[in-house]
Amino acid sequence: MAYDIAVIGGGPAGLSAAVQARQRNKSVVVISGDDRDGPIYKTERIDNYLGLPQIRGPELLERFRKHADSMGVERKTGRALNIMQMNGAFYISIGSDMAQAGAVVLAPGVARGVKYPGEAEHLGAGVSYCATCDGMLYRGRDVVVVGRSSEAPEEANFLQEIGCRVTYVAPREPEGLHGGIPFVKGVRIEVLGEKAVTGVRADGRELSCAGVFILRAAIAPTDLLPGLALRDGYVAVDRDMAASIPGVFAAGDCTGLPLQISKAVGEGLVAGHRAAEYLDKHK
Numbered sequence: 035m036a037y038d039i040a041v042i043g044g045g046p047a048g049l050s051a052a053v054q055a056r057q058r059n060k061s062v063v064v065i066s067g068d069d070r071d072g073p074i075y076k077t078e079r080i081d082n083y084l085g086l087p088q089i090r091g092p093e094l095l096e097r098f099r100k101h102a103d104s105m106g107v108e109r110k111t112g113r114a115l116n117i118m119q120m121n122g123a124f125y126i127s128i129g130s131d132m133a134q135a136g137a138v139v140l141a142p143g144v145a146r147g148v149k150y151p152g153e154a155e156h157l158g159a160g161v162s163y164c165a166t167c168d169g170m171l172y173r174g175r176d177v178v179v180v181g182r183s184s185e186a187p188e189e190a191n192f193l194q195e196i197g198c199r200v201t202y203v204a205p206r207e208p209e210g211l212h213g214g215i216p217f218v219k220g221v222r223i224e225v226l227g228e229k230a231v232t233g234v235r236a237d238g239r240e241l242s243c244a245g246v247f248i249l250r251a252a253i254a255p256t257d258l259l260p261g262l263a264l265r266d267g268y269v270a271v272d273r274d275m276a277a278s279i280p281g282v283f284a285a286g287d288c289t290g291l292p293l294q295i296s297k298a299v300g301e302g303l304v305a306g307h308r309a310a311e312y313l314d315k316h317k
């Protein structure tokens with residue numbers, strides 16, 4: 035589907051940007067992973083959001099979302115894996131799905147770019163971030179799922195259903211994992227192999243496999259969009275929330291301190307407005 039603006043991340047910053055862009059009559063899609071992975075969902079009580087003292091995090095998120103829905107914002111559940119730019123348009127891959135947009139607002143929250151040893155070297159040579167995209171390549175073979183998101187057990191189940199022999203590695207055993215998928219406790223992870231993946235070391239225990247699916251809730255902005263400039267580890271933006279790539283804006287925790295909801299909402303407003311203005315000027 036083609037939209038005027040694609041927003042990556044359905045937290046306070048992304049939903050605020052989406053609402054503002056809808057006010058400027060732009061078509062908007064918000065692409066976001068499982069709510070349970072967002073920090074606001076885990077917040078018992080928020081005391082410093084103006085006008086709504088002592089509100090629970092999930093309730094505030096629900097209000098933001100209802101507001102966005104009422105404005106005609108489209109929402110797509112899934113992880114944005116990659117953004118490509120071609121002929122003035124952005125193409126966002128979301129698992130095996132794709133969205134096209136004239137401008138992008140990055141609002142994925144804080145995502146650190148720290149990778150496991152061996153991960154970057156084996157990307158595309160046994161390391162994958164997407165079970166639905168790459169699972170068939172490993173049919174009938176041993177794979178390890180490193181589960182770091184709420185959706186990871188479902189993706190592991192999917193891999194088992196299509197015929198992969200799956201081992202699930204995570205700091206603690208998740209709910210919802212199919213019987214027959216062995217669970218291995220693992221915090222310290224290392225991807226093993228020379229040219230291609232041959233195994234994973236999880237807290238010192240070696241698991242032999244041909245593929246490893248590393249399923250995190252968030253992907254570092256520089257992995258999503260190679261070439262994006264950072265400042266102190268956060269997405270570098272100007273006062274218009276414009277990032278270093280024309281047509282790309284950013285808002286919220288991904289742009290830096292303070293990591294707070296009011297700041298995310300305010301920056302989202304600016305990013306949504308400026309993305310709409312950008313389209314008016316360039317399309």
Ligand SMILES: Cc1cc2nc3c(=O)[nH]c(=O)nc-3n(C[C@H](O)[C@H](O)[C@H](O)COP(=O)(O)OP(=O)(O)OC[C@H]3O[C@@H](n4cnc5c(N)ncnc54)[C@H](O)[C@@H]3O)c2cc1C
Nearest residue numbers: 043045046047066067072073114142143286287293294295
């Ligand atoms: C325990 C805790 C308590 C807090 N208490 C307060 C408080 O009292 N007051 C306050 O102001 N702030 C508080 N915060 C901080 C506040 O939650 C954040 O500042 C705010 O949520 C940032 O909003 P955001 O939209 O930038 O990012 P987020 O809320 O992190 O939302 C980003 C969303 O994008 C999704 N996402 C990331 N990458 C991708 C991708 N590649 N594809 C699709 N989706 C993606 C994430 O899953 C997430 O749902 C607290 C945080 C924590 C952890």
